[in-house]
Amino acid sequence: MAAAIFFALPWLPGNAMDLVRLQQTVMQRSGSEGAERVQQLQRQIPQWQALPEKEKLMRVNDFFNRLLQFESDAALWKQADFWATPGETLGLGAGDCEDFTIIKYFTLKMLGIPVQRLRLTYVRARIGGPLSNITQAHMVLTYYATPDAQPLVLDNLLNEIRPATRRPDLEPVFSFNSDGVWAGGGSTPASPVERLSRWTGLLERMQQEGSL
Secondary structure (H helix, E strand, O other): OOOOEEEOOOOOOOOOOOHHHHHHHHHHHHOHHHHHHHHHHHHHHHHHOOOOHHHHHHHHHHHHHHHOEEOOHHHHHOOOOOOOOHHHHHHHOEEOHHHHHHHHHHHHHHOOOOHHHEEEEEEEEEOOOOOOOOEEEEEEEEEOOOOOOOOEEEEOOEEEEEEHHHOOOEEEEEEEOOOOEEEEOOEOOOOHHHHHHHHHHHHHHHHHHOOO
16 A cells, blocks of 8 residues: 655644543534544543554544434535534534545544544445445545554454455545645546645644644
8 A cells, every 4th residue: 555655734733632622612513422432532632642553553442433423425414525624523423435534644643643644545445245336436445564664554444454455345535634645556636626625724724623
């Protein structure tokens, strides 16, 4: 899945989610059920903080896969493609694959995993079995223990974290993190400017709600 970086993404100041402020924001926007989901995350953070990195990956992946329901952007936001902030996702208790990936990424960052080891990765996911030629767009979070390591894949559709070599159903298209964007599988983003704008907008909304 590794490839060369081809442009840098903007980053806004801030090191971690302010969960107290985030809970207040979610309470105002989404009510007590959303605020309770923030509290559940808040209770877990101290328990996860001292764990080894791979254990953090497992705990965070399992936590959000159980806490959140999958829903399409069309159902949640009446848009074809919308990147929700952690607060927006926790408030609704639901999101699509991108929203699961975003909230896992920022939670693991808050737990001290360097962003250089984490990438939000767009893939073509094969559906319908190993012989199927049908694919659909999907996003997962990948973790690189070292720059040249085989990445581990955190997926909202699968609780087990597997190395990329054990996910033949996924074909990487491109990946990104707070440092930049990488081509993958010989492809590049179709509209990097649009995605750059969406990432910037996400970070700005995160600052406003307290999740960055």
